Amino acid sequence: MAERSTDFDAIVVGAGPAGSCAAIELARAGKSVLLIERGPFPGSKNMYGGVVYPRILDELIPQWWEEAPIQRWVTRRSTMIMTPTQALTIDFRSQNWAAPPYNGATAYRPDFDHWLANKATDAGAQLLCSTVVTGVLRDSAGNVTGVRTDRPDGDLTAKVVIACDGVNSFIAKEVGLYGKADASNYTLGVKETLALPKETIDERFGVRGREGVDIEVVGCTEGVNGGGFVYTNLDTVSLGVVLKLPKLAAQKKRPEEIIASFKKHPAIAPLIEGAELKEYSAHVIPEAGYKMFPKLVGPGLLVAGDAAALCLAAGIWLEGVNFAMASGMYAGRAAAQALTRGNTGPDGLKPYLTMLDTSFVLKDHQKLQEIPHLVLSDRVQNQYPGFIANIVERMFRVDNPTPKPGLRRILLEERKRAGIRWRDLLRDGRTGMKGFG
Amino acid sequence: MTAFRTDWGTISFDDRMATSEFRIHERAHIVVDGDACRGCSTQECVVACPARLFVPTSDGGVLFNYEQCFECGTCYLVCNTKGAISWNYPEGGHGIVFHQT
Amino acid sequence: MTVVACLKWLTPHDADDRFGGISPADSSALEWALRLGEQRGEDVLAITVGPAAADTALRDALACGAQRAIRVDAVDELLSTDVAAAIASAIDGVDVSYVCCGDYSLDRGTGSVPAFLAAQIEARQALGLIEVVLGSDVIALRRLDGGRRERLRVDAPAVLSVEGATATLRRAPLSGALAARNATIEVVAGPVGSHLPTARRPYRPRARVLPPPKGGTLERVQSLLSGGAATKSHGVPVELSPDEAAERILAALDEWGYA
Incomplete structure (x- = not known):
C-alpha cells in the first residue's frame, strides 16, 4: 500500500476508557493521534454501574491508584438472591483490597474518563471535544481513510481509525462489522445516584474511610430479566437495575418503577432511607458477550470497548471498563506497530486479534461465553431465586413441634414446588460449572 | 394505552428528570x-425509554x-417496526451531560 | 476597526469547570459580533473577565472565527463597574466599532456591564435588544416597558446587548476547532479583590427582631382588632436634595430589613 499523506497517523473516535488507552499507546509510540469526543468533555456521556477494576492500567500508568479519581475501594462484596419477601446474601470482606494495588473501586465516569483522557493528552495525543463523528471516509476499495464529523469542513484523514464510539457504535455498523442488531443482546441500565452523608454510608454499610461496598442482586427486577446493584461512593450511593430490553418492553414495566420497587425491598430500603436523588441516568449495555461480538478488525479500522461489545456480564463478574481499557490499549498498540511497519491493511492490523486472544479480554469471554445467557435466563431470573430462598428459609425455620426436615427432603420438595425440572437444573449446573469452573 | 403505576416513590417523573x-x-x-x-400495536419505545420520551x-x-x-x-433497539425510529447523536457538545454517574 | 464580543464564563456553584459555560445571550452576542465583523470586514476580538477556566469560552470563540482573544485575569467576583472598567482598559488602544454583549449572564446578575462599558469607552448604547438587522445601517429593536418597542439606528461606536434568542451561534468549523485548541490567548492582569458584599441574599426583607409589645392587654387587643391600622406606619413626605434623598432611601431600606 502506497504511503499517503494524512492529517493524522491515527484517529480514535470516543474518549472513553477504550479510546483514551488507545490514544496513550499511539502517542507514546510517537504517532500523531487525534482523539475525538462528542461530549463537551471526556466522560460526559458515560455512565455505568459503578465499579471499575483498573489493574490493567499497571501497564500504562504505574501507581495509577495514587492519582485516579476514585470514590471508594471495594473491600466488601455481596451477592444477594432476592424474592419479594426474602433475601439471601453471600457477603465477603477482605482488607487485602484496602491497600495497593487494590481490587475494585467505585468512581464516577465523568471523573475517571476525564482523568484518563488527560493522560492521553499528557502523552501527546490531541483531544477534540464537542464533535460527533458521523461516518467514516473510505476509498474505492472500501478501506477506511478517515472520518467525517458534524462540523463544517469536517473531514479528517488518517491511516488508521480506531472506533471506541460506545455501545451504539455507528462506525462499526456502517463498516458492516456487526450482523443484524438484536435487541435481546442488550440490556438497559438505569441508575440513581443517591446522596447520603459519608458517616451514614459508613455506618449503614459497615465500612470506614475509603472502603466501599459492592452489592449485586438477582431476583429484584419484577420478572423482567436482569439484576440490581448497590455501590457506595464517598457521599452517594449508586443504586440501579439492569434490564433485558425485549423483556422490559414485553412486560410493560417502566424502568423507574422497577428501581422503585427494588428500593422498597426490606433488604435495601434501610440502606438508602432518607437519601436524596442527585442524578438519574441510563445507558445501554452490550450484555451478550462472546455471542454478539462484531468483527474487531476492518480495513483500516479497529474496534474496541463497548463498540466491540466487550462487556462481561457473567453474574458474579460484572466488568466492562477494564475490558474497554485493555482492548483500547491493544488496539492502540497494534495500530502503532502497523503504522511503523507501514501496513495498516487488514493483515497489518491483525495482531490486535492475537493480543486480545492471548489476554484476559477474549480468554475470559471465551470461557464464560454461556454465562450471560444463563444469568439472564428465565430459570435463573424467576425460578431459582425463590427455590434457593425457600430452601434456606425452611432450613432456618424452627417449626416445632414438627421435627426438622432433612436438607434432602427440603430440596426435593422445593424443587417440585418451584416447578424446576431435574434436567434443567442439571443442565444449568453443568453450564455454570463449565463457565465458572 | 398503557397505564403506568405511579406509586413508585414520592418524586415525580419530571423532578427525576430534572436531576440530569x-x-x-x-x-x-x-x-x-x-x-x-x-400501525404498531406493541409500542415498545413507550414502555422502555428510561426518559419517557x-x-x-x-x-x-x-x-x-x-x-x-x-x-x-433503547428506543431504536426495541422498536419492532423497521425504520420507524431514526436516531442519531445530537450535535457535538449538546445533549446529556452526566455528573456523578 | 474591531468588533468586540464580551463573554461571561461561569462555573456552577456545585460543580467544577467541566460544567461551566456562557449564557445563551452571550452566545448570541458572539454570533452578532462575527456577523458584524464579516459584514464590515473587521476583526473580531473576544474578551472575558474571569479565571483561567474561561479560556474555554475564548477558544470556542476563536474556533468560530474570532481573530483575537483576551482574558482579563480575575478570580474574584467583581462589581459590574469594575468589570466594565477592566474591559475598557484591556481594549484601550483598540479602534472599536461595535461591542456585543449578552443581556444576561448565567448567574443572572444585574446585566449592567454593557451600560457601564458604554459609559467607559464613550460609545452609544442599545441594550436589551430582541432583534438586530444588519443592512447599510445597524437597526436594533429594543424592548420597553408595557410591551412597547423602540427601533433604533445604532451607529458605531456602540455597545449592543442582545437577548439569547436573537441569533444562534454558528457551529465552529473543524479546522477552526482544531486550531483554537492551541491558539494564543492574551492574558492581562485584572483588578484585585472584590467590593461585593460578602454574602448574597434573596431580594426580600429579612426577618427582624421586634420589640416586645407595649401597653396593657386592652390596648394590644384593640391594636390587633384595628387590623394593624394602629401600628401601620404612614409615608412621610420629605423634601431633600438628590444626595440626601438617596441617603434617606437607603436608611429606610435598612430599617425595613432589606440591608
Missing part, C-alpha cells in the same frame, strides 16, 4: 415515522420528545 443536565440543541436527533407507529396518542400514534434524551439507544 441536558444541553438541548434546537435540532431533534430523534425522528419518528408517525404512520409506522400508528415517547407518549402514546389517542389515535394510536406515538408522540415523541427529544430534549431530555439519555442517548442510550
Whole structure:
C-alpha cells in the first residue's frame, strides 16, 4: 500500500476508557493521534454501574491508584438472591483490597474518563471535544481513510481509525462489522445516584474511610430479566437495575418503577432511607458477550470497548471498563506497530486479534461465553431465586413441634414446588460449572 | 394505552428528570415515522425509554420528545417496526451531560 | 476597526469547570459580533473577565472565527463597574466599532456591564435588544416597558446587548476547532479583590427582631382588632436634595430589613 499523506497517523473516535488507552499507546509510540469526543468533555456521556477494576492500567500508568479519581475501594462484596419477601446474601470482606494495588473501586465516569483522557493528552495525543463523528471516509476499495464529523469542513484523514464510539457504535455498523442488531443482546441500565452523608454510608454499610461496598442482586427486577446493584461512593450511593430490553418492553414495566420497587425491598430500603436523588441516568449495555461480538478488525479500522461489545456480564463478574481499557490499549498498540511497519491493511492490523486472544479480554469471554445467557435466563431470573430462598428459609425455620426436615427432603420438595425440572437444573449446573469452573 | 403505576416513590417523573443536565440543541436527533407507529400495536419505545420520551396518542400514534434524551439507544433497539425510529447523536457538545454517574 | 464580543464564563456553584459555560445571550452576542465583523470586514476580538477556566469560552470563540482573544485575569467576583472598567482598559488602544454583549449572564446578575462599558469607552448604547438587522445601517429593536418597542439606528461606536434568542451561534468549523485548541490567548492582569458584599441574599426583607409589645392587654387587643391600622406606619413626605434623598432611601431600606 502506497504511503499517503494524512492529517493524522491515527484517529480514535470516543474518549472513553477504550479510546483514551488507545490514544496513550499511539502517542507514546510517537504517532500523531487525534482523539475525538462528542461530549463537551471526556466522560460526559458515560455512565455505568459503578465499579471499575483498573489493574490493567499497571501497564500504562504505574501507581495509577495514587492519582485516579476514585470514590471508594471495594473491600466488601455481596451477592444477594432476592424474592419479594426474602433475601439471601453471600457477603465477603477482605482488607487485602484496602491497600495497593487494590481490587475494585467505585468512581464516577465523568471523573475517571476525564482523568484518563488527560493522560492521553499528557502523552501527546490531541483531544477534540464537542464533535460527533458521523461516518467514516473510505476509498474505492472500501478501506477506511478517515472520518467525517458534524462540523463544517469536517473531514479528517488518517491511516488508521480506531472506533471506541460506545455501545451504539455507528462506525462499526456502517463498516458492516456487526450482523443484524438484536435487541435481546442488550440490556438497559438505569441508575440513581443517591446522596447520603459519608458517616451514614459508613455506618449503614459497615465500612470506614475509603472502603466501599459492592452489592449485586438477582431476583429484584419484577420478572423482567436482569439484576440490581448497590455501590457506595464517598457521599452517594449508586443504586440501579439492569434490564433485558425485549423483556422490559414485553412486560410493560417502566424502568423507574422497577428501581422503585427494588428500593422498597426490606433488604435495601434501610440502606438508602432518607437519601436524596442527585442524578438519574441510563445507558445501554452490550450484555451478550462472546455471542454478539462484531468483527474487531476492518480495513483500516479497529474496534474496541463497548463498540466491540466487550462487556462481561457473567453474574458474579460484572466488568466492562477494564475490558474497554485493555482492548483500547491493544488496539492502540497494534495500530502503532502497523503504522511503523507501514501496513495498516487488514493483515497489518491483525495482531490486535492475537493480543486480545492471548489476554484476559477474549480468554475470559471465551470461557464464560454461556454465562450471560444463563444469568439472564428465565430459570435463573424467576425460578431459582425463590427455590434457593425457600430452601434456606425452611432450613432456618424452627417449626416445632414438627421435627426438622432433612436438607434432602427440603430440596426435593422445593424443587417440585418451584416447578424446576431435574434436567434443567442439571443442565444449568453443568453450564455454570463449565463457565465458572 | 398503557397505564403506568405511579406509586413508585414520592418524586415525580419530571423532578427525576430534572436531576440530569441536558444541553438541548434546537435540532431533534430523534425522528419518528408517525404512520409506522400508528400501525404498531406493541409500542415498545413507550414502555422502555428510561426518559419517557415517547407518549402514546389517542389515535394510536406515538408522540415523541427529544430534549431530555439519555442517548442510550433503547428506543431504536426495541422498536419492532423497521425504520420507524431514526436516531442519531445530537450535535457535538449538546445533549446529556452526566455528573456523578 | 474591531468588533468586540464580551463573554461571561461561569462555573456552577456545585460543580467544577467541566460544567461551566456562557449564557445563551452571550452566545448570541458572539454570533452578532462575527456577523458584524464579516459584514464590515473587521476583526473580531473576544474578551472575558474571569479565571483561567474561561479560556474555554475564548477558544470556542476563536474556533468560530474570532481573530483575537483576551482574558482579563480575575478570580474574584467583581462589581459590574469594575468589570466594565477592566474591559475598557484591556481594549484601550483598540479602534472599536461595535461591542456585543449578552443581556444576561448565567448567574443572572444585574446585566449592567454593557451600560457601564458604554459609559467607559464613550460609545452609544442599545441594550436589551430582541432583534438586530444588519443592512447599510445597524437597526436594533429594543424592548420597553408595557410591551412597547423602540427601533433604533445604532451607529458605531456602540455597545449592543442582545437577548439569547436573537441569533444562534454558528457551529465552529473543524479546522477552526482544531486550531483554537492551541491558539494564543492574551492574558492581562485584572483588578484585585472584590467590593461585593460578602454574602448574597434573596431580594426580600429579612426577618427582624421586634420589640416586645407595649401597653396593657386592652390596648394590644384593640391594636390587633384595628387590623394593624394602629401600628401601620404612614409615608412621610420629605423634601431633600438628590444626595440626601438617596441617603434617606437607603436608611429606610435598612430599617425595613432589606440591608
